[in-house]
Amino acid sequence: MLEATNALGNAVLSTGGTLTDPSAAAALAVGLAALGAGYAERGIGSAAVGAMAEDDDLFVNGLILTVLPETIVILALVVVFIV
């Protein structure tokens, strides 16, 4: 996954030289934030499913904790409106 991020960065740098278009930069920022959120949710999600398998009552807690990293993407979305 992290390798993919590198490849993405390289591709951007090699085509445009430097990133000068603000909208493109904002899009990239949101995309990278989403990538980070997905990576964080991977670990939390599997732990939450494990806890739920032992005790069904933990479903709500597990769900809330799993989607918490999603806030990163929402905060990153603010960038789109600023530029």
Add this chain to the structure above:
Amino acid sequence: MSAAGSSNPEFVVARVRARRGQLYGDEEYRKLVRMTPAEIARFMEESGYEAEINALGSRHGGVDLIEYALNANLAKQFEGILDWSEGALYDLIARYLRKFDAWNVKTVIRGVYTDASQEAIESDLIRAGEFDDRRIRRLLEADSIDAVVEVLEDTIYGDTLREAYAEYEETDVLVPLENAVDRAFYERLLGNLPGGEPTRQYEAFLKAEVDFRNATNALRLARSGAEIDPAEYFIEGGELFTRDTLARLARNVDELVEYIAESGYADELGPALRELEEADSLIAFEHATDTALLAYGDRLGTIHPVSVTPVISYILAKEREVENIRAIARGKEAGLSADEIESELVIT
């Protein structure tokens, strides 16, 4: 359930932590010590052991029921852990759980040697290791030690057992075979451990266990004064002893005690060693090693929360619980008082 692919510590650790919360605590042990075996079985039925007590209740009774239910539950829990874990995590956990395979192999060999019935052997097995049901069935069906060795040909015990079998045929004693199984287990336990800081801690724990095992064996030999070569019982991989130092020290109890007292384990084992010198009793020493290992295991699980260490910590705590309940039930059967039984328990 394989050693390929990436590992999933998050999932396994979450499940194991939930299970750890269900283990008996001080309060439950205090109650258990004051119960009769039948009441203990009832108490277990109402907590985590319900399925096992119900399944075995019609065939066994009293302390036997408790014992078999404990073994069955232990096996189920550890099989589960192996089922869930993947990749490097599976490899690390399987290393430790293979000791139940070693136990099963030794039980079968002893059973065949003493002509015990298949059912009698089967009820003493703990199916917590890596062997699947098919291999266990084939082991049980083996009617001679030669056949047992043949069933294990393609496992890690194959080569060493084959060599030991020749020795067994000459002398007709089981010691070489049992030593061969132990040696194969310990070789795999500490060989080729992958890198990483959590793994280093796991390794340190395993080494402490090997050291304690060596120390206990040496103390027993030294006190019994038997003319047995201590080097034959030496287990490789520990840090405290080498084959030569153990062979030299096992001839003299005082020197051995002094050697352990000056080692890195002095803090944990110091009080027990003093007691050993005064009261001349090995029980306190064995308890001290057990408690030290358990305390080490508890600490182990907190430093790297998402790694193999909390899983190992749970495995140790579960094993300890099973041993404690067994001690309570057996103690009750023998008519010991509550205080005497309590002194036998290992609780942190």
